[in-house]
Amino acid sequence: MSVTINAHQLRRLIDRTINHIGDEDTEVLHGIRLEADSTYLYAVASDRYTVAAARYRHHGLDGEPFARTLPASCLTALREWSDAQPGSDTIIIATKDGRLWFTAPNSELAIGVNSQGYFDWRGVLRGVLEQTNGAENAFPVLDTRLLARFAAADTTLRFRVTADQQGVLVVGKDFLGAQAPINAARARLGADDSLATLDHVHATWQHTLAGSAATTTVDDITTESESGLSLEASDDITSTVEDLLKQVLRSTHNLTARDMRPEMLTAHAVSGVTAWSAYRFLSALTAADPKLAATVVAETADELEAGEIGMDAWDAAKASGLDPEEWRAELDAQLVKREAPTEQTGDKSPASAA
Secondary structure, eight states, X not given: OEEEEEHHHHHHHHHHHGGGOOOTTSGGGSEEEEEEOSSEEEEEEEOXXXXXXXXXXXXXXXXXXXXXXXXXXXXXXXXXXXXXXXXXXXXXXXXXXXXXXXXXXXXXXXXXXXXXXXXXXXXXXXXXXXXXXXXXXXXXXXXXXXXXGGGGTOSSOEEEOOOTTSOEEEEETTEEEEEOOOOHHHHHTTOOGGGSSHHHHHHHHHHHHTTSOTTOOGGGOOOTTSOSOOXXXXXXXXXXXXXXXXXXXXXXXXXXXXXXXXXXXXXXXXHHHHHHHHHHHHHHHHHHOHHHHHHHHHHHHHHHHHTOHHHHHHHHHHHTTOOHHHHHHHHHHHHHHHXXXXXXXXXXXXXXXX
């Protein structure tokens, strides 16, 4: 029984769930559960108060599905080993002799696994996913220390709250999780009655907020000195993908405009091609190494905000052994040619001049 997965995707599965493993007092939860079916490889962890399940569509399952628990004590070694493998390499995960074997093209790692059973994590998550709204104004109390454990799941997550004493659903791309609210008795210990319900909060803050109309949204946060045009680049993968695809569609749409100057048509065509190329490169990098892709997107946003990409490109060209001096000479020559006055054509006879 074996399954094949990208090396960095294995590391990502571990990173997205490791914050949720239970303590050593509960051995069955003190680790990460790896399960494989005909389509996905799953990593699952729970500390009883939160549960996290990440999945990856694997390259193929050889044999029957399997499920094993990796002890917490082995996870550091596995993360370091998988991180050392090139991003394009594949890893074969196989069960043999009470161990999980991780085999890369140039190295191999064997880990003794926990043979104990595991809780029905699918049933738990399905229950949270399918639960119905239990209250019109759900206002649960959450432990922020537990909520912070979902930070590694993704850069953006969706949350669904249905009732004060029902699990909060956490959803990301190929990620499903849940957090149990603080129970009613514990929530009342040392609680501030002004936070008990939404009506209480509204009454407590009415004096402070009364001077403003309840029409402003978070998206409207700005200052009077800021212009309406923002040139800041997105610093997360999801927003960057959206921006690139919008640019492709905007550029291709503008190509159909009538009476557009040739140079503008060329500019729109180049913009669309560049945005599509960037989207394809980013998609490939995200599939091969999501962590590196997120880092590159964030660093690129900082570089664009700094406004010195011309100098950055010059330095990058020099570092790559290219000749930006030659490029600049060519561009200067094109600019001189473009700005040179053109000779008027037509009949210049005295009769026509008259």
